Amino acid sequence: MKPIYKQQAELIELCDTLEPLSKEYLSSGGSLSDWRKEINSYKAFIPLIGCYSAGKSSLLNALIDSKLFKVKIDPCTDIAFELSWGKQDTFILQDGDDIYPVSMHEIQTGSYSAKPNSIISITLDNEHLKAYPHLALVDLPGLQSGINAHSMAIDSYVRKSAAYLIVIDPEIGLRRDLIEFLLELRAFKVPVYCLITKSEKLHEDGLNDIVKKTGEQIEASFGRKADYIATASAKKKDLESVHKLLSQLENRSGELLFNSFNTKLYTVVSSLEKAINSRINNEALNDDELKAKEKEIIKQSADALRKVSDASERQGNTIQNTGTQLVMHIQQAMESNIYTLVSTVISHGDLNSQVGYICRKAFLEGYSLYVQPILKGYSSELESCIGNIHVESIRNETQANSHSEFANNASEPNFFQRMVSDIVKSIPLIGPIIGPIIVGVVNSIIDLFRDKKGSTGSQEEQKQQIEMQIRQETIAKVVNSIQGPIQEKLNAAINDMNRVTEETIYNNEESTKEALWDIQKQRTESAAAFEARKQKWQGDLEIVVKYYEYLS
Ligand SMILES: Nc1nc2c(ncn2[C@@H]2O[C@H](COP(=O)(O)OP(=O)(O)O)[C@@H](O)[C@H]2O)c(=O)[nH]1
Ligand SMILES: [Mg+2]
Incomplete structure (x- = not known):
């Protein structure tokens, strides 16, 4: 595990090496300077998750030694704040794609005008x-502020976070909504840190007990130990453990940065290797042979594209059925939790969050149960479509040649396998889909029973009415409304896989043709110049393939 700054320096050096080479050998070499910028300004996020009033805002104020964040604000007006170090003080409100400057005073007084999903970036x-220039702490609305807060906590941050920081008030402990949150986080690999605040309120023994108990609860629900657990007090400015955890994350999060650029850079290295090898392996062919080779490549590509399109057509039905299975799984989950839902309505609990939680959990289960195996099978099918084009096999052919002492890492997965398996492994975010649907559907049942209250017979009868209503209306409506969007997500995964495959075939054809033309052009110069050119190809190839080890 590397510090971010070190990883950053290494990746930037890699971009700087690959950029001129990809300009020279690849037609699509334009992204590297953009990636370089992204790597340079990279931040790893740390969302603070806790109940309303756990002390998150106070903790951030204590950390920066200022009264920037409003303490004890109404949970409904709560929005997200991202806080990080910068060369200048900046305060920006993001409202979807729109951004507005805000003043420090507006933040301190809460007088900015924001929508519930706005983010203020500071x-x-x-x-x-x-000391933590690559970390961004996120003060999120408390989980009680409802389904949108919950969606935001996972959907907006789970892919870019170094760790989640669970903030716990020792007098409240690990509440049920936090446990449910942890259960959901299990599907993702992100580390979980835990901080027990307001530590000055308890004596040492009491604190030790709660640390022990919380640790055990996390392990029981999360299935693994918290990566860090400690106590702090904003009031007494006891922040030693906060600094410790931040420096730990700054020093360990290089991997997160590495992972977000790894496949992209691997693709460039792999394409470069192929483009240079095409030159080296074909330089001895005469003009007629080069022409014949070009024709062969064009024909192979066309065949492969046709196979991909056939496979994709056959896949259409399968994925449709898989989507139905997934939706049925979610429906069953709601039905088997019907009594929990009924009592939530009766006790005026947060039915939105309850339904949301059940759907999200069932979606994650159903996705790994039904969808991922189908995607995996399809990825092998796509691979066999391009198999005879030898995306990577030039390296294998050259193994016979003694000049390639570095050519024997043929067991490396090729970049196609890598990109496709990234798609198979990635879990689509369901929150943005189900959030608005559930809010709409569920509010109508809540209204219904608020109006009817008292007008019906016994409590038992009322329970039965609510149950029937939930079965026939709520569940049916939720199921109906999620079907389309879920199907769209699955189609999008299939389309992504098709796109990666077609691009691979197309790029392979283009770079091979270019290599063949390049050979023809280079050798019209003097024999000495062509010799020098061949030397350069060898040298460049050596530079490129050295990076396989680093990126694998
Ligand atoms: N005793 C004590 N109270 C605290 C501490 N941190 C926060 N509080 C109190 O807890 C309440 C909620 O704090 P706040 O930071 O707004 O919590 P948030 O909703 O999680 O952002 C306020 O009344 C704070 O004064 C602490 O370290 N010690
Ligand atoms: Mg707060």
Whole structure:
């Protein structure tokens, strides 16, 4: 595990090496300078998750030694704040694609005008944050503020977070909504840190007990130990453990940065290797042979594209059925939790969050149960479509030649396998789909029973009515409304896989043709110049393939 700054320096050096080479050998070499910029300004996020009033805002204020964040605000007006170090103090409100500057005073007083899903992004040239220049702390609305807060906590941050920081008030402990949150987080690989706040309220023994108990609860629900658990007090400015956890994350999160660029860079290395090898392996062919080779490549590509399109057509039905299975799984989950839902309505609990939680959990289960195996099978099918084009096999052919002492890592997965398996493994985010649907459907049943209250007979009868209503209306409506969007997500995964395959075939054809033309052009120069050119190909190839080990 590397510090971010070190990983950043290595990746930037890699971009700088690959950029001129990809300009020279690849027709599509334009992204590297963009990636370089993204790597340079990279931040790993740390969402703070806790109940309303757990002390998240106070903790951030204590950390930066200022009263920037409003303490004890109404959970409904709560929005997300991203806080990180920067060379200048900046305060920006993001509302979807729109951004507006806000003032520090507006943040302190809560007088900005924001929508529930807005984010205020803050950078401060603050001495206490300076030691963690690549981390962004996120003060999120408490989980009680409902289904959207919950969706936001996972959907917006799970892919870009170094760790989730669970903030717990020792007098409240690990509440049920936090446990449910942890259960959901299990599907993702992100580390979980835990901080027990307001530590000055308890004596040492009491604190030790709660640390022990919380640790055990996390392990029981999360299925693994918290990666870190400690106590802190914003009131007494006891923040030693906060600094410890931040420096740990700054020092360990290089991997997150590495993972977000790894496949992209691997693709460039792999394409470069292929493009250079095409030159080296074909330089001895005469003009007629080069022409014949070009024709062969064009024909192979056309065949492969046809196979992909056939496979994709056959896949259409399968994925349709898989989508239905997934939706049925979600329906069954709601039905088997019907009594929990009924009592939530009766006790005026948060039915939105309850339904949301059940759907999200069932979606994740159903996705790994039904969808991922189908995608995996399809990825092998796609691979066999392009198999005879030898996306990577030039390396194998050259193994016979003694000049390639570095050519024997043929067991490396090729970049096609890598990109496709990234698609298979990635879990689509369901929150943005189900959030709005559930809010709409569920609010109508809540209204219904608020109006009817008292007008019906015994409590038992009322329960039965609610149960019937949930079965026939709520569940049916939720199922109906999620079907389309879920199908769209699955189709999108299939389309992504098709796109990667077609691009691979197309790029392979283009770069091979270019290599053949390049050979023809280069050798019209003097024999000495062509010799030098061949030397350069060898040298460049050596530079490129050295990076396989680093990126695997
Ligand atoms: N005793 C004590 N109270 C605290 C501490 N941190 C926060 N509080 C109190 O807890 C309440 C909620 O704090 P706040 O930071 O708004 O919590 P948030 O909703 O999680 O952001 C406020 O009344 C704070 O004064 C602490 O370290 N010690
Ligand atoms: Mg707060």
